[in-house]
Amino acid sequence: MSRSSIAIVAAAAALALPAVAQAAPLTPLAIFGDAAPPMKLLILALAAATVAAVVVCALKLASGPKLTGGSAFLSGLRLGGPLAGLLGASYTSLMIFIGLSNVAGPVPMKVIAPGVAEALFILGLGVLAGSVAVIANWAVEARIDRMVLKA
Structure with missing residues (x-):
């Protein structure tokens, strides 16, 4: 093979x-x-x-007239879940920006995207945990109100 054909094959391979x-x-x-x-x-x-x-809510709703346990956990998770997710997302974002500041030149979005996806994933999990806790706490509190008021 000649040098020119080797160069053409190498260029085609590099492009492919x-x-x-x-x-x-x-x-x-x-x-x-x-x-x-x-x-x-x-x-x-x-x-x-x-x-x-979900487990605490199911156990609490299935417990019948027993009203103790679980409400404090659900109340705490209502606020704590989103805050923990926000803390994790901000930590991940901080690490992304520190990494970007240490790189010379532009960074393609394909390099940044996994870190952004991680931050949004953690934030989404926190919001999901908080939302589930809000719904579960609402169901438990409604059950307690019905039991106490005998309505």
Whole structure:
């Protein structure tokens, strides 16, 4: 093979590589896998708190006339879930901006997108935990009111 044909083949291969090497789609599991250890802990805590709110609500509603336990957890999660999500999102955003400030030159959006997705994922989990807690607390408080007022 001549030098010119080798150069043409190499140029064609270099042009074809970006089309061949596509990144895998970003999923919640991939976001969790790429997260920093404190953010992984926060993601797990928010997911567990959401499940716990549903369990506490179900147990509280199924307990019959017994009115004790669970209301303080639901009340705390109503405000604590979104605040924890906001704290995690702000930490992740801070790490994104620190990383951007340490890079010379422009950074493509494909590099920034996973970090932004992680921040929004954590914020969304916090809002989800808070929303579930609000609904569960409403149901429990309505049950308590019915039991106390015998309505």
